[in-house]
Amino acid sequence: MQSCPNCLNLCPDSAPRCFYCEAPLSRAPGETAADSAERWSQRVSMPSPPAARREAKPGRRLVAVLVTYTWRKEGQFFPVYEGRNLIGLGDECDIRVPEDTALRPIHAIVAFQDSFFAGDIAGEGVEVNGVTLRRQIIGVANHSRIRTASTEWLLAIVDPALL
Numbered sequence: 001m002q003s004c005p006n007c008l009n010l011c012p013d014s015a016p017r018c019f020y021c022e023a024p025l026s027r028a029p030g031e032t033a034a035d036s037a038e039r040w041s042q043r044v045s046m047p048s049p050p051a052a053r054r055e056a057k058p059g060r061r062l063v064a065v066l067v068t069y070t071w072r073k074e075g076q077f078f079p080v081y082e083g084r085n086l087i088g089l090g091d092e093c094d095i096r097v098p099e100d101t102a103l104r105p106i107h108a109i110v111a112f113q114d115s116f117f118a119g120d121i122a123g124e125g126v127e128v129n130g131v132t133l134r135r136q137i138i139g140v141a142n143h144s145r146i147r148t149a150s151t152e153w154l155l156a157i158v159d160p161a162l163l
Helices: 033-041
Strands: 062-068 076-081 083-088 108-112 116-120 126-128 131-133 137-139 145-148 151-157
Touching (some): 076 083
Antiparallel strands (some): 126 131, 145 151
């Protein structure tokens, strides 16, 4: 994992740009992953993402959907677009579930940048395929099970190459 030099959010080593602020990612010469993690732990609050990222930008392809049956028996689905997709109660979130009052304003992230990632932002914990994450991001695959607060999700990846 590496820390964004602009907003200090934690991103996978393979990510060329920050999922949160889209700044180019690169570590300072000699900086280790532990140094990045230390900078992360010293953060007090997360800045709001740019307003332009709140809605799907033209050219951002649909790459997956998150499906949940937690709140409605007929189910709900939420689109996941290229780049970062924030989950929470806040207006800046791409995926909002007002029924889940245990969610934080910005609780979790699902992102796609050459591969899929999911993780915890709020430090409240996100469960991915039975593994609890706290302020961590890990790779996920098709049909991964994700739990944010009281909501259980299934990630269904869309492969545009099949169309």
